[in-house]
Amino acid sequence: MKSLAIPLLLTLLFASLLPLNPVAGQEVVVAVDLSHGESDKYLDRIMGNITWVEWRVITEGFTPDTLSGVDILLIGQPNVAFSPAELDALTSWFNEGGKVVWVAADSDYGSGPGVQDIANSLLQALGSRLRIDLASVEDPVQNAGGRSYRVVADVDPDEPFKGILDEGITKPVLYHGPGILAYEKEDGSWESLANEAPDGIYRFWWELGYSKIFPNP
8 A cells, every 4th residue: 555645535436537518419429448358247238328428339449540539438447458559549539638538446356456557557648646546445334235345435526516426316325345546746655635635636435434444465
C-alpha cells in the first residue's frame, strides 16, 4: 500500500472527462472495449436498457480508426496491457476534447494487482493523477450477507454533481470487493482524497464509516 492516507472511497470506477456537448439531435456514441480480456457479462442487458445512444464494441484494440467518432469509452477491468501504440491512440483521441473515459479496476485479490497496474497506466497516459492503491476495502458491519468484502456505500457526490448523479437514489449501493482511490502529487507521493479533493476531481461514493483497508499478501 502506497500511503496510510489513502481514503476509504469505495469505487471501482475511474472517470477522466472533458466537457461533453453533443450537437442537438446528434446521437452520443458509446464504445465498450472487449479487446483486453474484459467480461461482457450483462452487456446485452445494458445495451437493451439504454437505447438512446449508439453502441459500439471494440474487439481489435485501440487505434485511430476504432476510436473514431466515439464520445464515451467504457473499459471494464482490463487484464491485458495496453500497447504503447494503443496508449498513444487513446491519448490523441481523448485530447480532442468532449470525451469521457470510464475505467474499472479491482481490489488486490487474485488477478487484481495486474488489473490495477493496467488501469493506472491508462490514467497516467491521459494525464489523470487518480491512482488505484494496492489494497482492498472491507466492512465488517455494513455489508451484504455477512461478507465483509460486499461493502455498502452512500452516494453523496461533490458539487456540481450533487442532485444529478444521486437523483432518485434513496438507499445505499453495494460494492463487491472494492478498491481504493488516491491522488498522486507531482513529487510522486500519494495523497488521501477523504478530506479534500484537488481541482478537477469529484468524489461520488463513500463508505459508511466502518470500513478498513487491507493490504493483502
